[in-house]
Amino acid sequence: MVGGQGIASGFRDAASLAWRLALLCRDTPPSKSLLSHEKVLEAWYMERKQQLEQSLATTIENGRFVTEGDPVKIFLRNLYLWLVQLVPSWRHDLRLGRRKEGLVRYKHSDGMPFLPEFNGGLSLPQVYCTAVNKADAEIRFTDDVIFAAHKKCLFQLLVYVKTLDEVADAKRVISDIDDISHSEIRASEVTVLVEDLSSTSPEMDDDVFRLATADEFAQSLLCEGRPAPQYYDPYSLGKELTGTRFIIVRPDRFIFAACNSREDLRQLASRVVSFLQG
Structure with missing residues (x-):
């Protein structure tokens, strides 16, 4: 080709x-x-x-x-x-x-493992991010954070919020995700991504990250040997998620389903179980 x-x-x-x-x-x-x-x-x-x-x-x-x-x-x-x-x-x-x-989006047919009515089948955009609880934390790709090597579940849950003030409430919503998903999704493996580029708080857990800018990436070790990014939009991920906070992602970086409420998340968790366990 x-x-x-x-x-x-x-x-x-x-x-x-x-x-x-x-x-x-x-x-x-x-x-x-x-x-x-x-x-x-x-x-x-x-x-x-x-x-x-x-x-x-x-x-x-x-x-x-x-x-x-x-x-x-x-x-x-x-x-x-x-x-x-x-x-x-x-x-x-x-x-x-x-x-x-635009991004790749699969057209749904019976048996395909995603829920089109919940924005499933869309390729998840990769952007840059950094931890909010460490000064001068390294710049990383969101794919590497969401699917870090220590994580064991096939499907991962990404929580996308606008500001740090929303983190505590979002974590309360997902606190019982292990039980409702039969441990197919685990709270200990959830990644929280904050849209506010100025977010910083040493009190936050290690699983909370914020979006990073093109300049931060260009000055990072991750950019060594790479050209500086052009036309990079850190908000592209949020735009594609269309306001949803909870995104269940497959290992091939396609969205299984996304939602914005606890009730919908419980429904989606059961659908995950139905697919992964038959």
């Missing part, structure tokens, strides 16, 4: 298949496991087919663009590229490619 689509598709295949294999290989007594291997893997195929079709379309479009042989079309192509460079917003859209169309 052209433009890195092949390796990108390979990573997506591995990420989306690995957690399903981990689910099917869990040490669960056969008498208690009602999961259908065929249905779990069929859902993987249906999701990946959607991504593959998009990747192939991009590859074909890119291939035609760079291998054009007609001199007239080559001239028009080069003229178009030159004109685009003169307008910053057009140049930015060109650099984004298909990303300007």
